[in-house]
Amino acid sequence: MNYYARPVARLIDEMGKLPGIGPKTAQRLAFYLLNAPADTALGLARAIKEARASIRYCTVCGNYTDEDPCFICRDERRGRDVLCVVEHPRDVVAMEKTRSFGGLYHVLHGAISPMDGIGPEQLNIRGLLKRLEGRDVCEVILATNPNVEGDATALYLAGLLKPLVPRVTRIAHGLPVGADLEYADEVTLGKSLEGRQEMK
């Protein structure tokens, strides 16, 4: 049965392709866009087109950028001797928001996952090795996700990088801040015990 005019149905359909947007939300957003000021609706359409047209991967670190190299790689105030390896551009944002890292990034664009047919060759690893050639990088921090794929990727990279870099580290597993021991899963709690640190 057909409840909508064709362009409305198409808009709902396209909205529903976004992740986490079900049919109800897609309809709500579509009706909102029909009713919103033209600037809001067309501004979104323009922003999508513009972002798709201008955004590339940074040839140095692999992050999303509209200028090459990206603004992080170009930033003179950042240390060039520490590299933080992450899976996705969104992880760069997450790390930046901590304000605790002042080095450079390297984005792999995924993690090793044989189930999905993603091996080391599919990741931006060659670029990482090239970056380490003849550079004084003293530490590589492996900040892939703390799950099976991320751990496997970190393990693989550690083996690859240890002969090339003085220090290869992995971000800590443990209890999130504000958590409750009672409700923590055993694996996380076990990891937080394993990774315990001297009180200062």
Place this chain on the structure above:
Amino acid sequence: MNYYARPVARLIDEMGKLPGIGPKTAQRLAFYLLNAPADTALGLARAIKEARASIRYCTVCGNYTDEDPCFICRDERRGRDVLCVVEHPRDVVAMEKTRSFGGLYHVLHGAISPMDGIGPEQLNIRGLLKRLEGRDVCEVILATNPNVEGDATALYLAGLLKPLVPRVTRIAHGLPVGADLEYADEVTLGKSLEGRQEMK
């Protein structure tokens, strides 16, 4: 602090203007659109532009349409003697999904709400009166929302329409199907008692 390339920041910003989309979801959707197949991302942009360009209000019922009159008003199989008055185009969709109404609609585009400066003049009421002139409409169903504004609008319209139409009705208030008496609010329960019907 700036975490994104400019076009990415703009896309996140525009995404965040959508209702119910917070900054975290906006970022997630923006990164999805950057990474998705070009067809998905540009398809959405095109659908927004196309819908905004082609969708108008139906000059008969006020619903969204790309052809005038809309496909519901043009449908010869629908009864022309019963009108269902709703607040928004999305309410037409909700009514159609019940498959229990075979008449025509009239969309007010809002409800009387003095707090928001919306009086009867701001609503599509003149169009409704014009539709009733010289037509054999035997019933108008007032299907505005069961809240203060919708009830006020229904009351106002009832006064206006009763001299013109043989039957003016209001959709029933009561317990939703599957509800529990124990958890129903007093007002709803009171209304369901008031509106009780003979068992057949």
